Amino acid sequence: MQPTPANPSLKQIPLLTASQIARFKRDGFLVLPAALDPELCRQARDAMWAAVATHHPVMKRDDPSTWAPFNDEVSGQLKAKQPEIGGDPYFFTEGHRFYVRNGTEPLMLDLAPRPLWQVAEQLLGQGTVVWPAGADASGMTTGPCFMSDEAVSGLASHGVKETGQWPEKGSFTTEEALRLPRTGPVWSTGQGTRGLYCTLPNSPSPGPDYRRAHSDGVCYGRVRFQVTAYVDDLPANSGGFTVWPGSHRRIWREQWQTFLEGEKYTDDNLAERKADGYNDPVIQRIKADTRPVDCHGPAGTVVLWHTKILHIAGQNTSSDIIRQATIYGFMKTPESLPDPLVTDHTNMDIWRDWSDEVRAVDERQE
Numbered sequence: 001m002q003p004t005p006a007n008p009s010l011k012q013i014p015l016l017t018a019s020q021i022a023r024f025k026r027d028g029f030l031v032l033p034a035a036l037d038p039e040l041c042r043q044a045r046d047a048m049w050a051a052v053a054t055h056h057p058v059m060k061r062d063d064p065s066t067w068a069p070f071n072d073e074v075s076g077q078l079k080a081k082q083p084e085i086g087g088d089p090y091f092f093t094e095g096h097r098f099y100v101r102n103g104t105e106p107l108m109l110d111l112a113p114r115p116l117w118q119v120a121e122q123l124l125g126q127g128t129v130v131w132p133a134g135a136d137a138s139g140m141t142t143g144p145c146f147m148s149d150e151a152v153s154g155l156a157s158h159g160v161k162e163t164g165q166w167p168e169k170g171s172f173t174t175e176e177a178l179r180l181p182r183t184g185p186v187w188s189t190g191q192g193t194r195g196l197y198c199t200l201p202n203s204p205s206p207g208p209d210y211r212r213a214h215s216d217g218v219c220y221g222r223v224r225f226q227v228t229a230y231v232d233d234l235p236a237n238s239g240g241f242t243v244w245p246g247s248h249r250r251i252w253r254e255q256w257q258t259f260l261e262g263e264k265y266t267d268d269n270l271a272e273r274k275a276d277g278y279n280d281p282v283i284q285r286i287k288a289d290t291r292p293v294d295c296h297g298p299a300g301t302v303v304l305w306h307t308k309i310l311h312i313a314g315q316n317t318s319s320d321i322i323r324q325a326t327i328y329g330f331m332k333t334p335e336s337l338p339d340p341l342v343t344d345h346t347n348m349d350i351w352r353d354w355s356d357e358v359r360a361v362d363e364r365q366e
């Protein structure tokens with residue numbers, strides 16, 4: 001599939017400066033305050049509240065006292081509402097979190113991934129990035145997916161009905177035109193954002209050991225960086241995307257080493273899994289020696305992050321703010337990154353698949 005040029009009427013976020021690229025390489029993340037179109041952010045907030053009104057009407061936009069955590073009965077009922085064509089329910093909840101799977105709708109694509117298109121090409125290389133096309137009239141999306149064990153298990157856990165036709169284990173080759181329902185794991189094919197990931201006020205503490213902090217997925221695959229974008233103002237300590245600076249290169253190196261040593265994603269019988277993304281020894285070391293950073297900012301703030309950075313959705317200690325974020329991963333096309341390179345050991349060079357411009361920036365030059 002050829003990447004489609006961006007809609008020229010969409011305003012593009014300015015290209016990054018060399019100093020911003022240096023900071024991104026060094027820290028593994030970069031915050032762009034209020035970078036998105038405020039009108040599209042407003043429309044995204046309205047879309048969130050429209051989904052709440054439809055699926056959980058006891059929660060009222062103008063009354064924060066109704067923004068209460070979801071009990072298991074409510075969450076169970078919402079979880080059962082799976083779309084006919086497969087995929088996750090459009091709206092689902094768990095404790096203090098709720099999710100709107102609207103990530104393939106044009107609004108959500110025009111809000112963040114598409115205005116970041118020129119930045120994505122700047123970082124990963126012109127003509128090498130998968131274009132987020134969204135869903136067709138039948139509600140299906142089509143995009144490339146590297147079928148690792150992890151990707152295959154993601155199809156099942158996100159309600160993709162055709163899962164039966166895929167082998168239980170990954171083929172470790174790219175399915176060039178994988179069709180997924182619009183509320184399925186469309187982040188695996190670059191066709192949609194994850195929708196809206198929201199945290200209610202007064203959410204519980206992650207605990208001193210940040211047990212749920214993790215690095216997304218496996219090291220091999222096509223995603224190279226992700227973006228988290230806020231559609232409403234997000235003050236500090238209000239559930240912001242929280243990262244451990246510099247952890248990207250440590251986890252990248254360790255997971256590649258582990259993969260080359262032969263550990264499989266499906267090896268969940270191992271006493272110590274070195275690359276499950278949550279409890280890897282390297283992650284324990286990072287938590288012990290690095291202070292996490294809470295990425296916050298006004299509506300429209302974007303966090304760019306290397307896909308391997310250690311992260312967690314922060315605690316929302318506010319009493320009247322709902323953390324509203326959308327997340328999208330930019331992927332390399334099969335043409336620019338053929339399968340043999342996806343799992344090739346030369347990927348120990350963390351910037352191998354990035355643009356010449358990124359590769360040339362010295363991360364100490366900031």
Ligand SMILES: [Fe+2]
Pocket residue numbers: 214215216311
């Ligand atoms: Fe994550």
